[in-house]
Amino acid sequence: MTGRYFFRGDEGYEHARTRTVWNARTPERYPEVIVQAADADDVVDAIGYARQRGLTVGVRSGGHSWAGNHVRDGGMLLDVKGLDHCAIDTGARTAVVGPGMGGSVLAELLAEQDLFFPAGHCKGVCIGGYLLQGGYGWNSRVLGPACESVLGLDVVTADGERRYIDAEHHADLYWAARGSGPGFFAVVTAFHLKLHARPAVCGSSLFVYPLEAAEDIYPWARSISAAVDRRVELQIVASRSVPGAGLDTPGIVMASPVFADTEQEAIDALAVLETCPARSKALVAVPYAPTDLQTWYAGVMTNYPTGYRYGVDNMWTSAPAEDLMPGIRRILSTMPPHPAHFLWLNWGPSPQRQGMAYSLEDEIYLALYGVWEDPADDEKYGDWARSNMAAMQHLQTGIQLADENLGQRPAAFATPEAMDTLDRVRARYDPAGLFHSWMGRV
Missing domain, CATH: 3.30.43.10 (Uridine Diphospho-n-acetylenolpyruvylglucosamine Reductase, domain 2)
Known part of the structure; x- marks a missing residue:
């Protein structure tokens, strides 16, 4: 070697x-x-x-x-973290990027040239695993999961051959690369990306509510699912404290990025958040403020500190609020100290997707992040996310691979038809099983 x-x-x-x-x-x-x-x-x-x-x-x-x-x-x-090269063609709005390139680093390089790519929300996440599993990133409700902006890939297959794959070259392997995540049966050495124009306006709203407002907030958020402008990412994060807002009490943070052509468009898109029935109880209320991605990255990472221990699980659902609320009450009452948190994301209904292995999503995304620092607390907090998602799995339509916990709680992340196709394509390109499959699946 x-x-x-x-x-x-x-x-x-x-x-x-x-x-x-x-x-x-x-x-x-x-x-x-x-x-x-x-x-x-x-x-x-x-x-x-x-x-x-x-x-x-x-x-x-x-x-x-x-x-x-x-x-x-x-x-x-x-x-393959060392494969972090990046070549940007501003005229063609394309880039060739190694799997070890950090998404936030790529976003900054593109911003300098008035370009944009739906990179992941967390600093440090490299594009390799992020793009293979789908890629829920900035402005993805408009641009689609980031894998839809993958034009082609340079890969090394199980036979040791280098191949370029796209819609016309090894189309079946290209199909599999966009959504199979850690079960992909080749090694990506470069992604060929479609880039987008940098949105003229990047803004945000911020509302912080007391935890007691949960009974108003979550049913309301479910009721407006189809009405939320796709330029808005309605993220609702509950935790035991809100240090970013200077609050050391339990709270529900409604932090919503918006990407638009004008400030007025951004303000109008966020206006639906003012209809929350708990609006008068807000501890912090910023209906709109201009911002940028670097500020957003800094804010997001207050929930994901480096050097901590994590136990994570998730689910997609279209269940009505009355069915979801018992599980949500259990989550809130058992939630470990900050930075552990519960994320609710209004995602759909989504438009028709391209043909690819990524094939399962739903209106609402729920994710639990158990976060703690002391190894002695593993037994105390380690199963919080899994056990609460398991208690609600009768309401799930599947999971997304970004926050998978398949080794502890197997669940569908693609449609049955897509899984059958993945198995057929794997048998063609990796007949001897050189590459690991997903944990939780033999």
């Missing part, structure tokens, strides 16, 4: 293993060898080595998989 590599027992192995997982709750799983690729040649060599020795391969780009899906017992962990 070329590149840097560490066999289990080598000096530096454990550091190489733990650095592949952003979650400080690193799984107790141990690959036989970890390869840190610096370029596509290293990837080809690593795949050849794994194939010759019968090693099953897991791939990591940014390591933000909460479950550490790429870290498995035995086999090879192929780390």
Whole structure:
């Protein structure tokens, strides 16, 4: 092999293993060898080595998989974080970007040239895993999940061959790459991206309500699902304190980015938030303020501090509010201290999507993020997210892979038809099972 590599027992192995997982709750799983690729040649060599020795391969780009899906017992962990190149064609509005490029870094580079891409909401998330699983990012309610803006990919397949795939070249593998997430059966060395014009206005509203207003807020949010302008991301985050707003009491934060052509359009799009029946109870009320992505990233990361331990789970649903509220009450009454939080996102109804493995979404997205710092609290907080989602799973239509917990709670993330197609395409390109499938699925 070329590149840097560490066999289990080598000096530096454990550091190489733990650095592949952003979650400080690193799984107790141990690959036989970890390869840190610096370029596509290293990837080809690593795949050849794994194939010759019968090693099953897991791939990591940014390591933000909460479950550490790429870290498995035995086999090879192929780390492609070093493939972070980026070439932007401003005239064509396209870019060729390595899987190790941070989404927030890419967003900043594009902003300098008045361009935009629906990168992920959290700093540090690299585009590799983000784009493979779908990609719910900034302005994605308008632009679609980011995988819809993937024009093609450079990949290394299980036979060690380099291939360019798109709608006309290996179209079935291209179909699979957009939405199969950690179960994708090739290694991406570059994404060819469609870029968009930078929105003229980036704004936000901010309302903070006491936790007691939940009985008004969530039924109202469910009732306006279809009425929320797609330029608005209605994010409702409940936690035990709201440090970003200077509040050390439990609260429900309604923080809503908006992307528009004019400030008046942005203000008009956000106006629906003033109809909340708890409006008079707001502890903080900012109906509209101009902002930028860097400010948004800073605000988001107050809920996702580095070096903490995470237990995460999620669900899509179209259930009515009266069916959801018992579970929501349970979530709020058992929620660990901040930065643990409960996210409600008004997502749909969504437009018709392109043909791709990404095939399951719904009107409302619910996600739980257990977050704590002390390993001694693992038993106390580690199952909060899973157990609460399990109690509501009779209301779910599926999950999204960004916040998957498939190893602990298997659930559908694609339609049955899409899963059947994925299995057929996998059998063609990876007949010997060189690449790991999803956890929770044999």
